[in-house]
Every structure is written in C-alpha cells, then in structure tokens.
Amino acid sequence: MSVVTRFPPSPTGFLHIGGLRTALFNYLYARHHDGKFILRIEDTDSERSEKRFSELIIKAFEWVGLDFDEGPYFQSQRGEIYAKYIDKLIKEGKAYRCYCSRERLSKLKESQISKGIKPHYDGFCREQNRKTSGDYTVRFKLPDSVGKVEFYDMIHGKISVALSELDDFIIVRSNRMPMYNLACVIDDALMGVTDIIRGDDHLSNTPKQILLYKALGFDIPRYAHVPMILGEDKKRFSKRHGATSVSVYKDEGYLPDALLNYLVRLGFSYKDQEIFSLDELIRYFDIDRLGKSASVFNPSKLLWINSVYIKNREPSKLAEEIAPFLSELLKREIDVDEKLTEAVKTVQQRAKTLKEAAGQLKFYFEAPSDYDEKGIKKYCKDSGLLKELLRLAEDIKWSESELKRVIEETMDKFQIKMIKVAQPIRIALTGKTVSPGIYEMMLILGKSESLKRIENLSRFLDERA
C-alpha cells in the first residue's frame, strides 16, 4: 500500500513552529515511502478562520520549500460532500439531531460538575421526535455495544480508552458546518490518507475519530502522535516563549533549511548526526526514529544550526539571500554582484543570521559616520601613524603582499606590534573595533576608498587634537 500523508492547518493564525514540524514529519514520511503529501486547510470554523491566514500558511510552505502533491483543499468548499455523509449517518441511526439549547447544555454541564461527575451530554435528544423545529446540531450516537476503543499508535503503542469517557459529541454545528472530527475523518478517508502524523494533543480525539471511521464504513488509518514542543518553562510553546510564527524566523534572517534541520531534531535523531540535508532526512526519516517525550524549543541551538548553514552556503547564493536584508538596512537596492559575494565571504564565518550578516556588511557600502569611542581612545593617539601609512601606500600596487609590506614597515618604524597598526586601520575603514580582517576589507573596498577612509580618520584626529 502506498503512503499518503497530510498536513491540515486551520487558518486561525500564522503557521507556527509546531505546525511546521508536524508538516515536516508528514512530508518526510511521505517522501521516504515514495508516497503523497497533501495540504488541506481546515477552515470549518467560520468565526475564527481568515483567508489571509490561509495565504500566509501557503506562503510559509513556499519559503521552507516543502512542496505538496495535492491541495490545498479547503474544507469550507466541501460542504456537499460532508452533507451526504451526515444524512447517511442520521438515516442509519448513527447520529441524531439535537435541539438542546446552549442554555440547557451549559446548565447541564454546570450541575454535573457540581455533582462531581463527568460533564457529558445526557442524551436528551437521542429519543426521536423530542422536538422537530428550531436550530439543531447533529450528534454522533455513541455505540453502546463496545466498552472501549482501542488503537495502535506507531509511537505510543497500544492505546485504549473506555467508551464511558466519551459522550454523544457534536459533529455538525447549528450553522450546518461540520465539526473538526467529522470533516477530518471524511476528508482523510476520501483523500486516501493512510498515515496520520500529528501532535499528541490529538491523542484524545483519536477514539472519537475511530468511532466515526467505523460508523462511516471507512478503513482506519495508521496513527503516529508525535510529542509536542514546549517552551523553556515546559509549558506548551506559545508566544510568551518567543517567536512562534515561522515568518518571524524568515524576517530575522534564518535560512529555511536550517530551521527545518533544527525542527526535525526536536524528536528525531539519526546516530550522532546533527546536520542533515533534505535528501538525507528523506532517506533516514522513519517513525521509529522519533522519540515519545515532549521537547523544549531551544533558540540558541537553532541559532547555532543557522550559523552552520551560513558557513556552508555557496557564497553567491548567500549573497542573494543577504541582499534583501542589506537593502532594508541601507534603505536602497543592493545589487547582487561579484563584489557583494566577495564581501559576503568575509562575514560568512562571523554571522549567525542573515540579518546579522547584513549589519556586518554595512560598512562596505557606507563609510563610517562616526568612530567607536573606546577604540579611538585605545588605539588612535594621534594621526601620525595613519599619515605614515598613507605615505607608504600612496604609490603601491593594491595587493595583499604590498599591503603587508607597508604595514610591516610601519610596525618597524614605530616599533609596535601588528595590533597597534591593524586597529586604527580597522576603525578608519569600519568605524568599529570588530570586523573582518583588514587585508580582505581593503582589497574589497579598493585603493581609493580605503585610503580615503584612512584620511578621514586622520583628519578627524587632527581636528580633535
């Protein structure tokens, strides 16, 4: 049997980190087994669903590069399909219309809680013709033949839930829209979904869904309930813990493949390997490599993985990826050319995010507007050294070996160490005490720009004195 998986987000917000991870698991599992991966938007809750979120979710998928083979389907457009099965269920006596008012329901619940018993629907409308007009929901009629629902989970093993834990749950709202459990089951069955990989917060929905599968006469799929992602405090990962929206990571300068690499390692492992290409993930991924305990989201490890991806990136590709951040920073369009690529190479080992890289590259495009005060104090007593440098460099061929010669001569003349020459140059070039190496910067900046910046600092020091 070939494999079909799916990711069914509800468009009530941005795609979040946890959602992306389960999507990734579904994707990898499908690709690993040479199967199909479907995207289905679960927008049956018309109150909370928004079209813009659907679009954003699809965009996020494009960004991370997880391509789906089918969809996106929208449940809001599949009303006729559900209606057919709802009628069938009612006709067969497996579901019934419930005319109970919300008031009665909440009173019922209240009294049950106060009596210390489970808040369950009391089956008032199970009896036919209790009432036949007005708003109604449709409830699934719990079969009374079986005492429990059992299923096998690929991660947790055998799971058994007593039927007494459930009640006649609502499958259709009074506005005729199907509820999650119903729509999900019908769609999964109709779309041929064979393997359901989802967060283990759905574990307790599964018995209900299995009951529905049986009532509808569908084959029950395989299940894998993956552990959830928690925040530092071990509470469910949410905005309180930091960014949960995938788009934020894009905006902060994370590489999509780095993010996926980080997320897959939350729960998945393969030997001692930390860094995986997508091909490797597809090859190695399987359910039995997933753990069963929840994992805490660790931003610093994500940052590390991102830095590894930046280091390993083809410089010209990295340049393309950094360019938008640089344009944003400099408030003008930046050409992706050879010069940018060369500049990018000089920060590739230093930046952990694209955004950070842009910050480190800024000086290549704009001469410093001010100088690091501490640096000036520590390394730039007067302009003498810079003037000597300018004099020696004036007529040289602009190459690393010539520059080295000039600097060594200066060191000799002033009887100082390299750092005493390098730092003033660094400050002149970048305004800062931290930057790429001085030779590589000067070569990229070019002779006239480099000397101009050294002159600028020299003048600055003179004016100050």
Add this chain to the structure above:
RNA sequence: GGCCCCAUAGUCUAGCGGUUAGGACGCCGGCCUCUCACGCCGGAAACUAGGGUUCGAUUCCCUAUGGGGCUGCCA
C-alpha cells in the same frame, strides 16, 4: 477533579538487560590570532523516587512524584 500520554546533564538526544552512560547546543578553560568570529584541544554537567522481575537493571513490570494533553456548536 476524571481520562490519556510522557520521564537520561540547563536543553536536544543515543541507549532497545551486562557501556569508563555516547554525541550536540549552551557554559567554563586553553590554543590559534590584526579585532571579532571560525577552527582545534580540554573540562564541569544526567539515568526522578521506591518497590519488584532477574545472576545482573538507565533499560522490563508496578506504585508514587513531576510534567504535558484532552475534558468546546476550536482545531
């Protein structure tokens, strides 16, 4: 409260009865060095507790504890 799930360092994890309990992030120290990084070397740091089963339990079972989830006309 009830039901379900989970439990190796701060964190992510390896382990699937016998290991000096392995790797990674982070942290600390050192080396390299024109700054910062990178890189390299080294270090501290874990089997939740108590009962079983067994010649032997981190590993299997039970209980406790802790954490999470569900308990919606949300998904």
